Amino acid sequence: MDAAVRALAEPTRREILDLVRHTERTVSDIASEFDVSRPAISQHLRVLADAELVNVRSEGTRRLYSARPEGLVELRSWMDQFWNDALSNLKVEVEREQWNERKAASKRRKK
Amino acid sequence: MDAAVRALAEPTRREILDLVRHTERTVSDIASEFDVSRPAISQHLRVLADAELVNVRSEGTRRLYSARPEGLVELRSWMDQFWNDALSNLKVEVEREQWNERKAASKRRKK
């Protein structure tokens, strides 16, 4: 998961993922969409491949990259965990506050 | 979203989020769980607060941090988008391969 989230931290890499999300693409094809050099894209693709967020396939002299969603599994489950726990915690806090408010209101009535 | 995913890229910050996921905690309380200095934790908390992943509440001289799941909304939706698109793309690729295999098999039969 560490590799995945670190790979996603870079905006260019997220854009690359957006590009290969639907169809596989060659390196120079991808590089043509950015204003950085082709080697830079190659390095980004290496990071994405190490994080298992893309697949590579050789076809002659070209290399075709495509998305590999399974690489997100771990991160997704961690986020879901955080999401649910934090939300339920928020809920009990709100409930406690409402309870305190009701108590204060009844106190005011007794007065 | 950029701020959120960059904040999550750091393992210490993810652990901090795990700590404040259920209950709010003070800075020194959090810092006691790590082997880095308290200022380092303060800086991590600043990054998390800027990314809107935690809430802060002052109580006297102490500051209580708690999780703020809404900060993940954007990142989650991006990931879901990527996830669904990439998976459906994988599906059509597999189907195309199966189709090619069936064609090859019928060719072999004709031979």
Added chain:
DNA sequence: GACTAACGTAAGCCATCACTTACCTAACGT
């Protein structure tokens, strides 16, 4: 009013990172 506890912030340091240019290899066309 002095002391202390709990934090935030500033400055400096070292590691990591993204990018560039230069180079190399492998597969194709002629």
Added chain:
DNA sequence: ACGTTAGGTAAGTGATGGCTTACGTTAGTC
């Protein structure tokens, strides 16, 4: 065989990031 196209890799560089120590500030405590 030879040039060319596609792309990975190496080395160097500037910027960013996480850490530390030192210091400043604010709210309680005696």
